[in-house]
Amino acid sequence: MGLISELSGASGASAGLPAAWERACTGEGVPLPPPLTNYFDAVRDSTSRFIGGDGQALVKVNSSKVQQYVDGLDVAKFDKYVKHVNSWSRSLPLVFDSQAQNLNLIAILDLLQIGSGFRRELHEAVNRGASDTINFGCMSMHISQTPLDARGLQALTLGDISRHFGIPLLGKERPMSEGNTAVMISEASELRPLAEIILGILQDTGRRLEQSGFASFADFITKTCAEKPTAANLVQKLVTAFPSLRDAASIGGHPVYLFKKAQLIAYDICQKFGREDSMFDFSDIGDMTLFADNVVPAVVQHHGLIDPCSSIRAKIDSGKELTLQETTAMRAASIVAAQLVVDCANSPSSEFKAGAISVNQATLDNFWWQEGKDPELRPIPRLVCKNTVYF
Numbered sequence: 001m002g003l004i005s006e007l008s009g010a011s012g013a014s015a016g017l018p019a020a021w022e023r024a025c026t027g028e029g030v031p032l033p034p035p036l037t038n039y040f041d042a043v044r045d046s047t048s049r050f051i052g053g054d055g056q057a058l059v060k061v062n063s064s065k066v067q068q069y070v071d072g073l074d075v076a077k078f079d080k081y082v083k084h085v086n087s088w089s090r091s092l093p094l095v096f097d098s099q100a101q102n103l104n105l106i107a108i109l110d111l112l113q114i115g116s117g118f119r120r121e122l123h124e125a126v127n128r129g130a131s132d133t134i135n136f137g138c139m140s141m142h143i144s145q146t147p148l149d150a151r152g153l154q155a156l157t158l159g160d161i162s163r164h165f166g167i168p169l170l171g172k173e174r175p176m177s178e179g180n181t182a183v184m185i186s187e188a189s190e191l192r193p194l195a196e197i198i199l200g201i202l203q204d205t206g207r208r209l210e211q212s213g214f215a216s217f218a219d220f221i222t223k224t225c226a227e228k229p230t231a232a233n234l235v236q237k238l239v240t241a242f243p244s245l246r247d248a249a250s251i252g253g254h255p256v257y258l259f260k261k262a263q264l265i266a267y268d269i270c271q272k273f274g275r276e277d278s279m280f281d282f283s284d285i286g287d288m289t290l291f292a293d294n295v296v297p298a299v300v301q302h303h304g305l306i307d308p309c310s311s312i313r314a315k316i317d318s319g320k321e322l323t324l325q326e327t328t329a330m331r332a333a334s335i336v337a338a339q340l341v342v343d344c345a346n347s348p349s350s351e352f353k354a355g356a357i358s359v360n361q362a363t364l365d366n367f368w369w370q371e372g373k374d375p376e377l378r379p380i381p382r383l384v385c386k387n388t389v390y391f
Contacts, residue, residue: 018158020193021200024389026324027248030255032240039236039259043289044339046257047332054252058329060307066340069303073345075355081370082363083356090268092135094142099273104148104218106272109138110265111205111217111244112198116294117321117386121190126166137165137198149216153206158199167195197389201244208242221269222279231266231282238262247390249328256328258335260291260391267291267362288362290338292331293391294383295372296365302380305337306330316381327385338364 033042051061090109096102115122115130122133141148141164147155162169171189205217214220224237238245245262248255267288274281290296298316300306308316312326322330338361345352345359357363371377385391 017204018196018200020196021204021244021389024197024200024387025243025246026388027246027390028243030246030248030250032246032248033255033257038232038287039239039257040232040263040284040287040289043257043259043335046255047289047335048339050251050254050256051329051333051336055329055332058309058312058326059333061333061337061340062305062307063340065304066337066344069305070341070344070350070352073352075353078359078363078367079355079357082366085366085370086271090272092139092142094139099277100216100218100222103221103269103273104216105138105142106268107217107221107265108148108202109134110261110268111242112138112201113261113264113293114197114201114389114391115194116382116391117384117388118191118194119294119382119384120319122167122194125168125189125191128166133165133167137161137167140164150206150209150214153202154210156199156202158195161195161199161202165195165198167191167198169195193386201389204244205242212241221265225279229279229282231263231270231284231288234266234269234282235259235262238265244389249324251325251328256332258292258328258331258390259289260293260331263288263362264291285362286358286360288360290335290361290365291369292334292365293369294385296368297330297334298380298382299368299372299377300334300337301330302377305341306333308333316383319381319384321384321386324385324387327383327388330383331391335361 033039051059090106092105094105096105112134113131115133119130122128122130126133128136144164146152146160146164158169161167168189169192171187209215209217209220214223220237220241221234224234227233239247239259239262245259245265247258247260247262249258250256266282267285269280270282270285272280297306301308301316308330312322312330314320315322315326341364342360344350345354372380
C-alpha cells in the first residue's frame with residue numbers, strides 16, 4: 001500500500017522530458033478528488049455540474065431527445081457492436097511469454113491512446129490514423145524485443161519512437177538562405193510534437209515506476225489489484241500516480257474530471273483477463289463513465305443528444321483545433337448525455353427492453369465508438385485537439 005500511495009509524490013519526474021509532453025499534461029495542476037471519493041462519481045458529478053452551469057454556453061445537452069433516442073435504439077445492433085469491441089479489445093496478434101508481459105503491453109497501449117488531433121497529418125504522412133499508429137508502434141516494440149519495463153521505458157529515445165511508430169521527425173527541405181539551394185535544411189515535421197508526447201508519456205511513466213520500486217506497469221497494476229480488486233480503486237491509483245492519466249481541466253475555478261485513459265486501462269484489463277483471473281474480474285465495471293475521446297462526442301452530437309454553440313460547431317465542421325475549454329465541454333456533455341440515456345433505458349417505467357448486454361456508460365461508449373466506424377458516420381467531423389496527452 002505504501003509504495004502505491006507514495007508513487008504520486010515521486011520527485012523530479014519531469015526533469016529532462018520533452019517540452020511538448022509537459023505542455024500537453026494540462027490536467028497536472030488540477031486538484032484531485034477528495035480522499036475516499038469514488039472517481040467514477042467524481043466524473044459524473046463534475047461534468048454534470050459544469051454542463052449544468054457555465055458549460056451550457058458552450059454545449060447544451062438535449063434531454064428532450066433522450067427518450068426518442070432510447071426508443072429507436074437497435075438492440076441487436078447494440079449487442080453486436082459491444083460484443084465485437086469486447087472480443088477485439090486488445091487481442092493482439094502477438095506471442096507473449098507470460099500474462100504479465102501481455103498485461104504490460106495492453107496497459108502501455110491504452111496509456112498511449114492519444115494523437116487523435118493529428119489524424120489528418122498521420123493519414124497524409126503514413127496512411128494510418130492515430131489508433132492504428134499507436135497499435136503499430138506498440139507491436140513493433142514488442143516484436144523487436146524492446147524492453148518495456150520501467151528502465152526500458154526510460155531508455156527510449158525520440159529516434160526509437162520515430163522508428164517504431166513510423167512517425168517522421170523531419171518535414172520539407174528548404175534552402176538555408178533564400179536563392180541558394182547548395183545547402184538545404186529540413187524543417188521539423190508537423191508530427192514531431194506527437195512523437196515527443198509519446199516519448200514523454202513513456203519516459204515519465206518509467207521514471208515514476210522505478211522511483212517507487214515497481215518493475216513495470218504490469219507490476220504496478222497487479223499489486224494495485226491485489227490490494228483491492230475493483231475498477232474504481234485501479235482508476236484512482238492510476239490517476240493519482242501518473243500525470244499522463246490525470247485527465248481533468250479547471251474551468252472557471254472548478255475541476256472537471258474525465259479520466260478517459262485510466263478507465264480504458266481498467267476496462268480492457270477486465271475484458272481481457274477477468275475470466276482467467278478473479279483479481280481482474282471487476283464487479284464495478286458497469287459503474288464506469290464514457291471514455292470520451294474525439295470520436296464518441298461527435299457521434300453523440302450526430303444523434304442530436306448534444307448541441308455545441310455556433311463557434312464550436314464551426315470549428316468542428318471545418319476541422320479547426322478546439323481550445324481546452326471547448327474540448328472539455330464537448331467531452332463532458334457527451335458523458336452527461338450518456339448518463340441520461342442509461343437512466344432512461346434502465347428506468348422501471350421504460351418500455352425499452354435490453355438485449356443480452358446491459359446499457360451502461362461503458363457499453364454505450366463501445367457502441368458509439370464502433371458506430372463511428374460505420375461508413376455513413378465515418379465522414380462526420382471529429383474533435384481536433386493536439387496539445388493533449390489524454391486522447
